[in-house]
Amino acid sequence: MEPEQQTNRDEGIQVLRRAAAALDEIAAEPGQLRLVDLGERLGLAKSTARRLLVGLVEVGLASSDSSGRFSLGERLLGFGSAAGPHISALFRPTIERVSRVTEGETVDLSILRGQRMWFVDQIESSYRLRAVSAVGVRFPLEVTANGKAALAALDDAEVDSIIARFSPEVADGLRAEVAEIRHTGIAFDRGEHTAGISAAAIARRAVGDNVVAISVPAPTDRFLEKEQRIVEALRTAADSPAWNR
Structure with a gap:
């Protein structure tokens, strides 16, 4: 595998791990955690946490209410129930x-x-x-x-x-x-x-x-x-x- 391909692969795995960790936190306390809470628990900078959560919401794996608290998205609920x-x-x-x-x-x-x-x-x-x-x-x-x-x-x-x-x-x-x-x-x-x-x-x-x-x-x-x-x-x-x- 070329060095660039290896780097891209490692970065992709890191993103998936962060996404999985974020969803685990949301599942543990649905409707309770805000962006700042998730960023702190995952050890991520605010900008990185925001990009991650925006992506999860866009693909339906997470949802956010009017006060910015996250829950699992409809796309996940059907699998996890x-x-x-x-x-x-x-x-x-x-x-x-x-x-x-x-x-x-x-x-x-x-x-x-x-x-x-x-x-x-x-x-x-x-x-x-x-x-x-x-x-x-x-x-x-x-x-x-x-x-x-x-x-x-x-x-x-x-x-x-x-x-x-x-x-x-x-x-x-x-x-x-x-x-x-x-x-x-x-x-x-x-x-x-x-x-x-x-x-x-x-x-x-x-x-x-x-x-x-x-x-x-x-x-x-x-x-x-x-x-x-x-x-x-x-x-x-x-x-x-x-x-x-």
């Missing part, structure tokens, strides 16, 4: 098994979208005192078991891009946790997101190159009692054929 239900259907038997093995604890299925984990399915705990999150909500990455597991499933460049928005102290802590999760295969939230609730999670790339996570949250006292059982259930779930379909 089936992602959650499709992944939920693939993984339903797996999360049901995790629920049985953990003796009725809540099991959540979520997908990485931008800098949030999007909950697409759940087996609700049978216990009176339980941890429950509504399907459709989005949780942050840095303080949740499923979020940290998803970070560990990304490559180093993707992780650096996401955690660059955090303070150096938080970013360093996350890098250390990501390294540990890659070694053990299990991520933990020990009361970081919600006081009194702990969780463990796994995550891998699955259908459509989506990063999918399975997590088990529970009241901390009961989580500590069952921690080994929960971890074993998640390790078994990591071998489910659902990841490869």
